[in-house]
Amino acid sequence: MAGPGALGDFAVVGGAVSAALGAGTLGLGLARRNSRLVDAGRRFVAPMCTAAVLTFVAMEWALFSHDYAIKYVANNVANATPGLFTFTAAWGALEGSIILWVVILCAYVAITMLAFRRRRRDALVSWALLVQYLVCLFFFALMVGPARPFATQSGLIPFDGNGPNPLLQNHPLVAFHPPMLYAGYVGMTIPFSFAIAALITGRFGEGWLADTRRASLIAWGFLTVGIVLGAWWSYEVLGWGGYWGWDPVENASFLPWLTATAFLHSVMVQERRAMLRVWNISLIIATFSLTILGTFLTRSGVINSVHAFSQSDIGPWLLSFLGVIVASGLGLIAWRGDRLRTPGRIDSLVSRESAFLANNLLFAAFALVVLTGTVFPLLVEALNNQQISIGAPYFDRMSLPIGLALLFMMAVAPVLPWRATAGEVLRERLQVPAVCGVVAMAFVVVLGYRGLGPVIAVGLGAFCVAGIVRNFAIAVRARRRAYHERTVPALARTVRSNPRKWGGLVVHTGVVVVAIAIAGSQSWGTRREVQLKKNQTVTIAGHQLTYLGSSIVRSPQKATLKVRVHVRHGGDDFGVYAPAISTFPGSNQGIGTPSVHVGLLNDVYLSLIEAPDDQGRVTLQVGINPLMMWLWLGGGIMAFGTLLCLVPAKRKQPDAVAPPERELATVGAGT
Amino acid sequence: MTTGDPDAPVTPSKRFKARYIVLAVVCAGAVVWMITSLATNIDYWMPVKQAVAERSGDHGKHLRVGGLVVPGTVHGRDFELSDGNATLAVHLGPADAPQTLKGCTPLVVAGRWQGKVLEADGLTRRHGSDYSSKAHQLGDDTRMASCRQPGA
Numbered sequence: 001m002a003g004p005g006a007l008g009d010f011a012v013v014g015g016a017v018s019a020a021l022g023a024g025t026l027g028l029g030l031a032r033r034n035s036r037l038v039d040a041g042r043r044f045v046a047p048m049c050t051a052a053v054l055t056f057v058a059m060e061w062a063l064f065s066h067d068y069a070i071k072y073v074a075n076n077v078a079n080a081t082p083g084l085f086t087f088t089a090a091w092g093a094l095e096g097s098i099i100l101w102v103v104i105l106c107a108y109v110a111i112t113m114l115a116f117r118r119r120r121r122d123a124l125v126s127w128a129l130l131v132q133y134l135v136c137l138f139f140f141a142l143m144v145g146p147a148r149p150f151a152t153q154s155g156l157i158p159f160d161g162n163g164p165n166p167l168l169q170n171h172p173l174v175a176f177h178p179p180m181l182y183a184g185y186v187g188m189t190i191p192f193s194f195a196i197a198a199l200i201t202g203r204f205g206e207g208w209l210a211d212t213r214r215a216s217l218i219a220w221g222f223l224t225v226g227i228v229l230g231a232w233w234s235y236e237v238l239g240w241g242g243y244w245g246w247d248p249v250e251n252a253s254f255l256p257w258l259t260a261t262a263f264l265h266s267v268m269v270q271e272r273r274a275m276l277r278v279w280n281i282s283l284i285i286a287t288f289s290l291t292i293l294g295t296f297l298t299r300s301g302v303i304n305s306v307h308a309f310s311q312s313d314i315g316p317w318l319l320s321f322l323g324v325i326v327a328s329g330l331g332l333i334a335w336r337g338d339r340l341r342t343p344g345r346i347d348s349l350v351s352r353e354s355a356f357l358a359n360n361l362l363f364a365a366f367a368l369v370v371l372t373g374t375v376f377p378l379l380v381e382a383l384n385n386q387q388i389s390i391g392a393p394y395f396d397r398m399s400l401p402i403g404l405a406l407l408f409m410m411a412v413a414p415v416l417p418w419r420a421t422a423g424e425v426l427r428e429r430l431q432v433p434a435v436c437g438v439v440a441m442a443f444v445v446v447l448g449y450r451g452l453g454p455v456i457a458v459g460l461g462a463f464c465v466a467g468i469v470r471n472f473a474i475a476v477r478a479r480r481r482a483y484h485e486r487t488v489p490a491l492a493r494t495v496r497s498n499p500r501k502w503g504g505l506v507v508h509t510g511v512v513v514v515a516i517a518i519a520g521s522q523s524w525g526t527r528r529e530v531q532l533k534k535n536q537t538v539t540i541a542g543h544q545l546t547y548l549g550s551s552i553v554r555s556p557q558k559a560t561l562k563v564r565v566h567v568r569h570g571g572d573d574f575g576v577y578a579p580a581i582s583t584f585p586g587s588n589q590g591i592g593t594p595s596v597h598v599g600l601l602n603d604v605y606l607s608l609i610e611a612p613d614d615q616g617r618v619t620l621q622v623g624i625n626p627l628m629m630w631l632w633l634g635g636g637i638m639a640f641g642t643l644l645c646l647v648p649a650k651r652k653q654p655d656a657v658a659p660p661e662r663e664l665a666t667v668g669a670g671t
Numbered sequence: 672m673t674t675g676d677p678d679a680p681v682t683p684s685k686r687f688k689a690r691y692i693v694l695a696v697v698c699a700g701a702v703v704w705m706i707t708s709l710a711t712n713i714d715y716w717m718p719v720k721q722a723v724a725e726r727s728g729d730h731g732k733h734l735r736v737g738g739l740v741v742p743g744t745v746h747g748r749d750f751e752l753s754d755g756n757a758t759l760a761v762h763l764g765p766a767d768a769p770q771t772l773k774g775c776t777p778l779v780v781a782g783r784w785q786g787k788v789l790e791a792d793g794l795t796r797r798h799g800s801d802y803s804s805k806a807h808q809l810g811d812d813t814r815m816a817s818c819r820q821p822g823a
Contacts, residue, residue: 369705376709387716389735394712398705529796609796 005070008058008150015051015102016140018044023133030126038126045113045129048136052106055099059090059149069157072096072149078163078585080556085169091178092168094299094314095149100179101295102139104186109136112190112215124208127197128190135189138321146313147299166584166591169557173233181226181253185291187219188256191263192288195281199332204277204340209267214646216267216284220260221642227253228514228635239579239592239607241527241623243631244518246395251374252294255367259287262363269353272418275344278333279360285329286367292322302378348420355413362406369398396522400453404460407515410508411437411464414471432470437463454519461512468505496650503644510637517631526624529609531617541624543604544568548576550612558582560593561611563618567597567604574599579608579620603628714781719754726784735781736789742774752780752789764790 026041028034059072063086068074076089076096091100109132116125143149168174191212198208230253231243244250263283269276296302300315333340346354373390380388415429440462441455449455472494479497480490495502530538532547539545548564560582567574577595584591597604605623612618712733717725719738741758744751748763750772761780772794781793 365701372705372709389714389716390709391712391714391733394708397708397712 003069004058004062004065004067005150005152008055008062011051011054011058012140012143012148012150015048015055015106016137016144018048018051019133019137019140022048023130023137026126026130026133030123030130035121038121041133042113042120042126042129044133045109048133048140049106049110051140052099052103055143055149056090056103059096059099060087062150063087063089066161068159068161069152070149071151071153074153074158074161076161076164078161078557080585081161081163081169082557084172084175085164088168088174088178089164091182092164092174095143095147095151097178097182097299098139098142098147099149100182101186102136102143104179104182105132105136105139105189108132108187108190108215116211123201124194124197124203124211127200128193131193131196132189135193138317142314142317146317163557163584166558166582167237169584170582170591170593171233171237173229173237177226177229177233180222180229184219184221184223184226185253185256185294187215187222188260188284188288188291190215190219191284195284196329196332199281199336202336202339204281204336206271206274209270209280213267216260216264217642217645220257220264221639223253223257223260224642225635225639227257228632228638232632232635235605235628236594236596239594241594241605241607241621241625243521243628246373246390246392248374248377249294249298251370252290252297255370255374256287256290256294258363258367258370259283259290262360262367263287265356265363266360269356270342273344273353275342275346275353276357276360277342278340281333281340282329283360285325285333289322289325289329290367290371292318292325296322297374350416350421350426352413352416352418355409355416359406359409359413362402362409366399366402366406369402370395373398403515404453404456407457407460407464407512410511411460411467414505414508415467429470430467433463433466436466437461449520449524451519451523454516454523457515457519461516464512465509468509471505472502493650495644496647499647499649500645503641503647506641506644507638508641510634510639510641513630513634513637515634517627517634520627521625521631524626527621529619529621531619533615533617538622540622541602542569543574543622543624545604545606545620545622547618547620550618558584561608563608563612563620565595565606565620567606569604574604577604577606579606581608581611598629600629602626718756719752719759720757722789723757723759726787729784731783733781733783734789735779737779738777740772740774740776740778745772745774752778760788761791762788763794764792 022041022044024041025037025044029037029039029041061067062070062073063077064083066073066077066079072093072095076093077086081089090096109129112132113120113129116122119125163169194208194212198204230250234240234245235243260283263280266276266280266283270280296315296318300318302315346357348354373394377388377390380386411433412430415426415433417425437459441459444455444458475494476487476490479485479494480487483490483493485493526541528540530540530545532538532545534547534549537544537546544567546566546568548566550561550563553560553562560580562578562580564576564578566576574597577597579595580593581590582593592607592609594605594607596606603623603625605621605625607621607623608618609621610619714735715732716735716737719736722734722736736752736759738752738754738759741751741753750761751758752761753759761782762785764782776796779795780789780791781795782789782791784790
């Protein structure tokens with residue numbers, strides 16, 4: 001009888017065949033300039049996407065029906081697994097994660113095809129679709145070969161499964177963090193495919209950038225949210241007290257973010273000044289390559305991490321695919337070398353384009369630093385069979401100056417005009433923000449906060465935000481005068497007139513908030529490990545913690561030991577918090593669940609290290625973590641800014657009265 | 672040999688060259704700094720037995736050694752670490768000493784050899800949910816007989 005396994009296998013093969021036929025037909029059509037074949041090639045998108053959705057549906061069907069004849073199901077759910085974690089088990093292990101990857105990729109391909117339906121015979125769009133087909137074919141091929149999700153058990157079918165990895169059934173964030181991150185990773189396929197198409201067709205002007213601006217922004221937005229959610233998950237679930245450990249897999253998600261961020265800035269230079277063509281194409285190829293490198297690190301088993309699923313056979317496949325991408329990208333750039341030279345040049349070092357170039361170099365340097373620290377241990381292990389790691393001090397030491405320099409550029413670049421800046425203009429635009437920065441630094445020092453890095457970060461952050469506020473205030477004031485509008489409508493219409501610019505500046509504000517939160521939480525926190533008897537109180541950084549007792553809660557899914565800790569600070573009663581350790585059937589690993597009092601300035605972070613001993617003493621790790629809430633809020637602000645960038649600009653009404661020229665010049669300063 | 676006219680105006684090509692030279696120097700400095708930082712932050716992961724065996728040829732490597740605290744050896748900032756196959760002496764240098772350091776605590780000790788003592792600059796308690804130390808499995812062979820749970 002047909003079941004989810006049969007449906008899944010059929011869908012996987014169907015998807016692979018559709019992708020292969022689509023790529024073959026489209027490729028043939030493009031090679032022979034035969035529009036009928038090109039049209040026919042496009043028609044395989046629908047069956048391919050249907051197959052991807054059916055694969056996912058089949059997997060969910062198998063998981064919810066506990067079809068333990070399928071190995072994946074037997075290894076990743078159990079009868080007692082709650083519904084949410086049964087659903088998320090679809091991407092909780094290697095084979096399922098490839099399904100999610102393919103579903104998201106097909107969604108991107110379908111949306112792109114719909115968006116370009118009026119240009120379906122445009123060679124650029126068709127070549128881009130061909131590249132997308134090939135990427136889809138590769139991932140479908142993984143599911144047909146080394147990562148077959150519906151492979152069946154060879155022996156007896158068990159009555160119950162092993163359940164998901166304990167870390168993946170301990171917090172609802174598992175439903176959001178991986179899909180967001182994948183949406184970011186996979187979305188980079190679209191600008192990459194257009195870049196390759198631009199190289200092939202020779203249309204590497206500004207057209208392909210305009211075509212992929214939204215896709216790039218959407219992918220970047222998802223990647224940003226995915227990384228922030230990953231940090232949040234690490235903080236809320238893993239219980240080690242931090243949110244970023246420079247783990248190789250964390251780095252693997254950060255690397256494409258760095259190059260994609262550089263890309264989003266440098267495309268503006270190409271759009272305005274027709275410069276940096278090779279650089280932009282290289283950046284997007286690098287970004288896509290880094291997403292594949294990240295996939296390789298996560299799924300090949302070359303590293304042990306909470307993200308690494310297991311030793312698997314797909315490593316060589318991914319490495320080969322990475323090699324093909326890099327080689328074909330570089331080969332095409334070399335082939336088009338002469339024609340890629342741009343007519344524009346930088347007129348002055350003090351200009352918007354120079355600032356963007358500097359910002360790009362900083363992002364590239366940051367990416368190089370992180371890539372070196374991530375890949376170096378793997379190379380040493382491969383060559384010398386010596387297990388090494390690069391300590392966090394390397395990453396911290398290198399990222400601090402680069403991060404501060406990026407904050408500085410973020411403050412200065414938006415106020416610089418294109419081409420050249422007069423000294424007086426610069427002084428006028430930067431004077432007030434710079435004073436705000438200095439005052440902010442003095443303020444935090446007076447409050448008793450120390451440390452050169454975080455104090456400078458606060459100063460640069462204030463410098464940047466003050467510049468944004470000044471820019472916005474001038475634009476609103478100009479609009480009010482020109483159109484005789486009230487303040488609130490003028491605010492909204494200012495944003496609506498150029499959402500790309502104001503959305504970008506909202507993102508900058510989010511980055512500032514995140515940067516200050518990171519600097520503060522890394523430098524001004526307190527962490528201690530304490531042992532407490534029942535009703536004993538300890539004071540840490542002004543917070544009184546009293547251990548009240550412990551209890552065990554059992555459910556079919558897990559057994560949880562909770563300890564109750566009463567937290568107070570001065571006269572404020574923060575309530576009772578319950579850090580816990582859970583054990584799951586089929587796993588002897590205790591999973592800590594921290595309990596966090598979230599505050600505007602400080603979190604009180606409690607993590608249970610050891611259960612009550614013979615004398616009833618528990619061991620807790622206590623962290624007083626400053627500004628953590630602002631880290632998550634900053635991520636939210638960045639996501640909001642990205643959404644704002646995606647809003648289409650409102651066209652000017654034909655009867656609108658143009659603002660006076662002088663005021664327009666001022667408003668335009670930041671565009 | 673001509674020395675050139677010091678009052679001659681700086682031509683655009685000279686300015687261009689000077690910028691490139693400055694850029695090259697800055698880039699070279701950054702690369703040297705990165706390599707130096709990388710080289711000074713390499714951690715060598717190994718079990719106690721390997722650390723002890725390679726001690727003589729160690730040459731100041733920064734180690735991360737996994738094992739259990741030997742019961743009865745904690746005296747102030749000194750204790751012994753064992754993986755059941757070998758034992759080494761640890762002195763807590765600048766590392767934070769947890770209040771709860773006691774026999775059979777599973778630890779990853781970071782530090783360098785000072786003679787026959789490992790001078791620790793960092794301690795990580797190995798724990799089921801310990802994210803950072805999970806990155807490198809040091810083998811689960813670290814159970815000493817004196818630390819085994821009955822029936823384990």
